[in-house]
Amino acid sequence: MYDGFISYSHSADRPLARSLQRSLHRIGRPWYRPRALRVFRDDVSLAASPDLWSSIQDALLASRTFTLMACPESAASPWVAREVALWREEKSRDTFLIVLTGGELFWDDEAGDFDWARTTALPRCLEGWFTAEPLWVDLRERERRSGKEFRSAAATLAAAIHGVAKDELISEDLRQQRRLVSVLASLLTLTLVAGGVAVWQQRVAAAQRDRATEQARIALSRAMSGEAQRLMSSDPQLAVRLALSSWSASGSVQAKAALMSTLDQAKHVVSIVSPGTDTVSRNRPANVATRASVAMSADGTVAAHAYSDGKISLWDNKSRRSVTFAPPDWTSALALNGDGSLLAGTDGSKVKVWNTRDGSLTHDIPFSGDLNRLAMSSNGRWLAISGGGAGGSTPKFGVWNLETGRPVAEVQDDNAPGGPLEFRGDRLYTVDGRSPQAKVVTFEPESGTWTAFGAGRVWPHGLAVSESTLALLNGSALELWDLGTRARTRTTEVGEDACCVSVSADGRRIAVGTEQGAVLLYDQTLAQTTQLFQHPVRVQDLRMSDDGALVTSISENGTVVVTSPDRDGRMRAEVQGPPGVSGVAVSAAGTAAVSSSGEVVLRELSTLAEKSKFSAPGGTVRLSPDGQRLSVGRPGSHTTWDTTTGAQVGSIVTDEIGFLSDSRHLVTARPDGTPVAEDAGKRGTAPVGGSPHDQQIATNLRGDTVAVVTKAIQAHEGGGGTDMTLWRWSGGELEKIRQIHFAALVGGFAVSDDGEQVAATDIDGRVLLDDGRSEGAMVFGRGVDNARASVAFAPGLVAQQHPETGELVLWNSADGGEVGTWRHLGAAGKVTRLVATGDGGLLSAKENGLLTLWEGNPDAWMRTLCTTVTGGLSTEEQKRYLGDIDVRWPC
Numbered sequence: 001m002y003d004g005f006i007s008y009s010h011s012a013d014r015p016l017a018r019s020l021q022r023s024l025h026r027i028g029r030p031w032y033r034p035r036a037l038r039v040f041r042d043d044v045s046l047a048a049s050p051d052l053w054s055s056i057q058d059a060l061l062a063s064r065t066f067t068l069m070a071c072p073e074s075a076a077s078p079w080v081a082r083e084v085a086l087w088r089e090e091k092s093r094d095t096f097l098i099v100l101t102g103g104e105l106f107w108d109d110e111a112g113d114f115d116w117a118r119t120t121a122l123p124r125c126l127e128g129w130f131t132a133e134p135l136w137v138d139l140r141e142r143e144r145r146s147g148k149e150f151r152s153a154a155a156t157l158a159a160a161i162h163g164v165a166k167d168e169l170i171s172e173d174l175r176q177q178r179r180l181v182s183v184l185a186s187l188l189t190l191t192l193v194a195g196g197v198a199v200w201q202q203r204v205a206a207a208q209r210d211r212a213t214e215q216a217r218i219a220l221s222r223a224m225s226g227e228a229q230r231l232m233s234s235d236p237q238l239a240v241r242l243a244l245s246s247w248s249a250s251g252s253v254q255a256k257a258a259l260m261s262t263l264d265q266a267k268h269v270v271s272i273v274s275p276g277t278d279t280v281s282r283n284r285p286a287n288v289a290t291r292a293s294v295a296m297s298a299d300g301t302v303a304a305h306a307y308s309d310g311k312i313s314l315w316d317n318k319s320r321r322s323v324t325f326a327p328p329d330w331t332s333a334l335a336l337n338g339d340g341s342l343l344a345g346t347d348g349s350k351v352k353v354w355n356t357r358d359g360s361l362t363h364d365i366p367f368s369g370d371l372n373r374l375a376m377s378s379n380g381r382w383l384a385i386s387g388g389g390a391g392g393s394t395p396k397f398g399v400w401n402l403e404t405g406r407p408v409a410e411v412q413d414d415n416a417p418g419g420p421l422e423f424r425g426d427r428l429y430t431v432d433g434r435s436p437q438a439k440v441v442t443f444e445p446e447s448g449t450w451t452a453f454g455a456g457r458v459w460p461h462g463l464a465v466s467e468s469t470l471a472l473l474n475g476s477a478l479e480l481w482d483l484g485t486r487a488r489t490r491t492t493e494v495g496e497d498a499c500c501v502s503v504s505a506d507g508r509r510i511a512v513g514t515e516q517g518a519v520l521l522y523d524q525t526l527a528q529t530t531q532l533f534q535h536p537v538r539v540q541d542l543r544m545s546d547d548g549a550l551v552t553s554i555s556e557n558g559t560v561v562v563t564s565p566d567r568d569g570r571m572r573a574e575v576q577g578p579p580g581v582s583g584v585a586v587s588a589a590g591t592a593a594v595s596s597s598g599e600v601v602l603r604e605l606s607t608l609a610e611k612s613k614f615s616a617p618g619g620t621v622r623l624s625p626d627g628q629r630l631s632v633g634r635p636g637s638h639t640t641w642d643t644t645t646g647a648q649v650g651s652i653v654t655d656e657i658g659f660l661s662d663s664r665h666l667v668t669a670r671p672d673g674t675p676v677a678e679d680a681g682k683r684g685t686a687p688v689g690g691s692p693h694d695q696q697i698a699t700n701l702r703g704d705t706v707a708v709v710t711k712a713i714q715a716h717e718g719g720g721g722t723d724m725t726l727w728r729w730s731g732g733e734l735e736k737i738r739q740i741h742f743a744a745l746v747g748g749f750a751v752s753d754d755g756e757q758v759a760a761t762d763i764d765g766r767v768l769l770d771d772g773r774s775e776g777a778m779v780f781g782r783g784v785d786n787a788r789a790s791v792a793f794a795p796g797l798v799a800q801q802h803p804e805t806g807e808l809v810l811w812n813s814a815d816g817g818e819v820g821t822w823r824h825l826g827a828a829g830k831v832t833r834l835v836a837t838g839d840g841g842l843l844s845a846k847e848n849g850l851l852t853l854w855e856g857n858p859d860a861w862m863r864t865l866c867t868t869v870t871g872g873l874s875t876e877e878q879k880r881y882l883g884d885i886d887v888r889w890p891c
Helices: 010-026 052-061 072-076 078-090 147-162 166-194 199-231 236-249 253-265 279-283 858-866 875-881
Strands: 002-007 063-070 096-100 136-138 269-275 292-296 302-307 313-316 321-323 333-336 342-346 351-355 361-365 371-376 382-387 396-401 406-411 422-424 427-432 439-444 449-452 462-465 469-474 477-482 488-493 498-503 509-514 518-523 529-534 539-544 551-555 559-563 571-576 583-586 591-596 599-604 610-615 620-623 629-634 637-642 648-653 665-669 675-679 683-685 695-699 705-711 722-729 734-742 746-751 758-762 767-770 778-780 790-794 797-801 808-812 818-822 831-836 841-846 850-855
Touching: 002 010, 002 052, 002 078, 010 063, 010 072, 010 147, 052 063, 052 078, 063 072, 063 078, 063 147, 096 147, 136 147, 147 166, 147 199, 199 236, 199 253, 236 253, 236 269, 236 858, 236 875, 253 808, 253 818, 253 858, 269 302, 269 313, 292 539, 292 551, 302 333, 302 551, 302 559, 342 371, 342 382, 351 382, 361 382, 371 422, 382 427, 422 462, 427 462, 469 498, 477 509, 498 539, 509 539, 509 551, 518 539, 518 551, 529 559, 583 629, 583 831, 583 841, 591 620, 599 629, 665 695, 675 722, 695 746, 705 734, 705 746, 722 746, 722 758, 734 758, 734 767, 746 790, 758 790, 767 797, 790 841, 797 831, 850 858
Parallel strands: 002 063, 063 096, 096 136, 292 333, 333 371, 462 498, 583 620, 648 683, 790 831
Antiparallel strands: 269 559, 292 302, 302 313, 313 321, 333 342, 342 351, 351 361, 371 382, 382 396, 396 406, 422 427, 427 439, 439 449, 462 469, 469 477, 477 488, 498 509, 509 518, 518 529, 539 551, 551 559, 571 850, 583 591, 591 599, 599 610, 620 629, 629 637, 637 648, 665 675, 695 705, 705 722, 722 734, 746 758, 758 767, 767 778, 790 797, 797 808, 808 818, 831 841, 841 850
C-alpha cells in the first residue's frame, strides 16, 4: 500500500521528482519512523520485472493519491497518459494532485473544465473529468525548486496526502523535531545519571543538560524562524509573533534572518489589527466574493472593520488597541465621520448609526434592500446609501440628514446612483446610474442639486476626492481629474486590476488596493510608487486619513492592516541633502558630517536634522570622537576645522589620517606603515612625509584603535594580499596589538567599535573578517562585483552595501552566515560610503545627497515589530509551536 504515486516525465523532471519524493518522506515524519509517507516513484520503487507495466499498474492501484508532474513533456508521454487514464478509470478525482513544472494551465470557470485550447501541460485524457479546479502547485520557476518556496509547495502536497490542513502538518513537523530533541536530551540525562552519583559526574550531567536545553532552544528557534518566514504571506500577525518568539528563544542567525525578513515585509506596518482567516480558500468557491469593509475617520484616530459574518470592530490608532464596541449586526459596508464619533453600518437590508463613544444607537434608518455602499460627511451631517441591482432587486439610492433624521433624496429605479460614494465637505461624488456608460456626478444635499462632472467619464470601479483632485479607478487605470477645470490631468496603469482608491485631503498621496493583494501608494504626479503592504489575497477595501499619514486596508480573507507612508521600520531617519556628496563621517558624540561641493553640513545623528554648515572644499571627511574637530581631505593634504565656530584650525600634508580618542590628536603613518600621532591643530608638512598610494588608515568610533593597511606590500604563500597592523592608543602612545593578513586586495575596511574585529571587502566584493581568534580571516559573502563596496559593523553583524544598487546585505559576524538583504526601491544614486554609528545604526550616503540611517540592531528590530502586534502567542499557539520549552514573550 502506497500513500502516493508520482507520475512524471523522466527526461524533464527526474531530479525534481526525486527531490519531491524525499520531501514527502520527511515532512511530518515521527522521530521513530523512517518516513512520513510511502510514495511510489518508478526509479526507486520498482524491482526487476519483465512486465514493467504490470508492476506500475499494481503500484498505482495500491496508492491512495496520484501526483502528476505536469509539463508539455509529460503531456506527450504515452506512459504518463496510460497512468493518468488508469487512475481516471479506477480512482477518484478528489485524490488527483498536480505539480506544474512547465507549460501552462488555464481553468475555465464557465466550462467547469480546463481551457484545452490554452492548456499545454496536461494529457488530453483528463478532458471532461474535473468538475472543479483541482489542487495544483506551481514549480515552473527555478527559484521555487529549492529553499523555503519548495518546502512550502511540498508541504501543500503533503497536507493533501495526509488529509490534514497545511498549518497542522507543519505544526506536527515542529512537534516531531521537539520530541526528537527531547528524547535525545532525556537519553543523554539518563546516561549521565546512570554513570554515577559523584559530584563531578553530577556537574557533568548538569552541563550536558544545559547544553541539551540550549540545543533544544536553538532547534526551536530555527524551526519558528522558518515558519515565520513561510507564514508572512498568509498570516502576518502569527508570522510576527513567531519571529519575535524565535529571537527570544535563541539569538541564532536564523532568528536574526526571520526578524530582518519580517521587518522588511512589514516595514510600513503600524498595526496588524486582524490576522484574517484561511476559511476563504477552504470553504468558499473561488468565484463567490466575500464582503469585507473598512472605514477610517478623517483625522485618522479611529478605524472600523467588518468581515463576512463577523461583528463590527473598532480600532484606536493612537493607543493601537481595540475599542470596546460590538454592535449586534453583521455589516457589509461601513462609514465614519471625521472624528470617529459616529459609525454607520448596514447588514444589506437596513442601516444603523451608532455613537462610538458610548455605543448607543443614534439612528435606525428605514431604508431596506440589497444595500452595499455607505458614505458619511466629515461633519457627520449627511449619510449616503446605495444598493440593489443584483439578483433582480431594484436599484436604490438615498441621502439622509442625520440632524433631522429625514431623507433629502431617494431614488428607486434602474438609474439610481450605484457606484462609489464619497463626500468632500458637504458635496457627494458618485455615479449617475448603473450602466457602464454612467458618468460621475455630484450632489449637493443642502439644495438637492445634481451636476454632471466630466463629459465622457464612464462608470469607475473606485472613486476618491481631495480638496482639489478627483481620483478614479477603471480596471487597472488610475486617473486624476482637476475639480476646478474638471479636466483629466494624470493617468497611469496600476499594472493589475484594482478594487479601491483613497486620497489625502491635499491630493499629494493616493492609495490603491489591487486584486493581487498589494496596497500601493502614489504621489500626486503618479510617477512614484511605494508598496505599503502585500496582503495574502486581494484587497477588498481601504481608507486613507486626510493627512495621508495612515492607510487602513482589509483583504478578502479578513486581514486588516494599518500602514503609514511615513514609516519604514528598517530606518531611523532619512533626509535629502545637497547633491555631490564626496564624504561622510560620524562621531561618538552623535554628530554626522557630510561634505559636498563647497560646503560641509553637520547633522544631528539620531534624526539627521541639520545643525550647522560652513564653507569648505569637498572631499573625504573625518570627525573627532567629541565631534568638535573635522578633517576635510583632498589629495595629498587634510585641513582641520572647528565645528563649533567653522574656523580652520590646522592643516597637514599627508594622504591618510584618523582622529584619536582624545580628539586633540590625529594619526597618520610613515611609508613603512608605522603610525604617528600628530597635534590636530598642526599646520605644515607631516614629518613622516606623504603616505604610499596604496596605504589606508581607519580608526574605530572611539578613536582608541587604529588599523593601518598596505596593499600587497610583500609576497605571501598563495600569492599577494593585504597586510594590516592593528594598534591601540592609550592616550600617550600607540601600542601594536597584532598583524593581520588578508589573502586578497582590500577595497574598503572598518574597525569594530570595541576594536577587536576588522572587516574588509575585497576587489570581488566578498567580506573578509578577522577577530584575532580564528585561524586566519573568515571569508564569506556572495560578492558584489565591485571593489568600492562599503563595509561596517553593527551589533553581531557585518554590513555590506553595494555602491551602485544600494543593496544592504547583513552577515552574522560569529560565523559569516547571511542574515538578509534590504533594498531601497526608488532611491537611485551611487553610494558614497556606509559608516557605523556605534549604537547599531548604519548611515548610508549617496552622491545625490540622500542620507539614510538604517537600523542595524536586531534588538531594535524586535522592538519595532513588537509595536505592530498586540499580545503574544495564544495558549493554543504556544502548545503548537513551543511545546514544553519555556520561551519568554519579548515585548
